[in-house]
Amino acid sequence: MLRKPSGPIKQKLLSRVAPTGVERSFAETDIIVSKTDAKGVMTYANRVFLDMVGLSEREVIGAPHSILRHPDMPRAVFALMWERLNAGREIFAYVVNLAANGDHYWVHAHVTPTFGANGQILGFHSNRRVPDRAAVQKIEPIYRTLKGIEDGDASRAEGLARSCAHLKSILAQAGMTYDQFVFSLAS
Numbered sequence: 001m002l003r004k005p006s007g008p009i010k011q012k013l014l015s016r017v018a019p020t021g022v023e024r025s026f027a028e029t030d031i032i033v034s035k036t037d038a039k040g041v042m043t044y045a046n047r048v049f050l051d052m053v054g055l056s057e058r059e060v061i062g063a064p065h066s067i068l069r070h071p072d073m074p075r076a077v078f079a080l081m082w083e084r085l086n087a088g089r090e091i092f093a094y095v096v097n098l099a100a101n102g103d104h105y106w107v108h109a110h111v112t113p114t115f116g117a118n119g120q121i122l123g124f125h126s127n128r129r130v131p132d133r134a135a136v137q138k139i140e141p142i143y144r145t146l147k148g149i150e151d152g153d154a155s156r157a158e159g160l161a162r163s164c165a166h167l168k169s170i171l172a173q174a175g176m177t178y179d180q181f182v183f184s185l186a187s
Contacts, residue, residue, distance in 0.1 A: 019071060020102035025130070026052055032107060032128035035114070038121050040065045054100035065126075070098040074146035076163035080178065085113050085124055092182050094131055094139045106131045135185035142170065 026032065032052060035044035045053075045060050053060070053068060060067075069078075073096050084091045090112040096104050107128035114123045146163045153159030171181055 017098070017100065017102045019098060019104060022103045024052060024099060024103045024105040026105070028130045030130075033126070034060075034065065035123060035125050036065050037123045040124070043123065052099060052105055053097070054103075068097040068099075070096045070104050072096055072104075072143065072147060074143050074163055074167075075150055075160050076146050076167045077143070079160060079164055080167065081111065085111060086121070088113050088115070088121065092179060094135060094182065094185070095128070096143075106136050108132070108135070132186035138185045 026048060030048045031046075032049045033044070033046040034042055034049050036042050042060050042063055042065055045057060050057060050060065077093055077095070081091050081093060090110065093109050093111075094106065095109045096106050098104055108131040109126055109128045111124055111126040113121045114125055116122045146167060149163040149166055150156075150159040153162060171178055174181055174184075176184065
C-alpha cells in the first residue's frame, strides 16, 4: 500500500506499489489535465487527474510526472515523446498510467509544449481523454513487444535503442508517420 507522505512524491509509484491489474475509467466528458515545467515536474493537476491517480494536489505538485508511469508502458514511446516535445512539437499517444493504489487507466494523451515570449520551452501541457477501446486493443500487443525488447537486453540503453528502432520499423512498414499511425488505430 502506498504510504501517503506529506508534500510531493519524489519517486515513481511503481517503486512503492505493485500493479493490481484493475482498470479504472473516467467519464467520456471528462478531461484529465496536468501541466509540468520543462523538466517534467508537475505544476498543475485538475480534479479529474487527482481523482484518477488517487493523490492530493499537495502530493503531486512538485513531483515528476513520471511517478505515474505504469511498468507495462514502453520507454520507447516516452523517448519519442520527449524528442518531439523538446523540438517544440506536440504529440498524441495512447498511454497506460498507474494510480496510487496500483490500479491502471488508459488515456489518449495530447501533450504540447508551452512557450515563453522569446520562444523557449517553459513547460508542457497535457490533456487526456477516454481512449477508443479498439485502439487500446490494437496498441497493447505493440507495447508488449516494445517492452519485451527493452526488458530483454542486459543493457538498459541498448534495450531502449532496439525498442525505438522497432517502433520506427513498425511505422515504416505501415507507411505512416507516428501521428498517422496513432490516429489510424481508432479507425
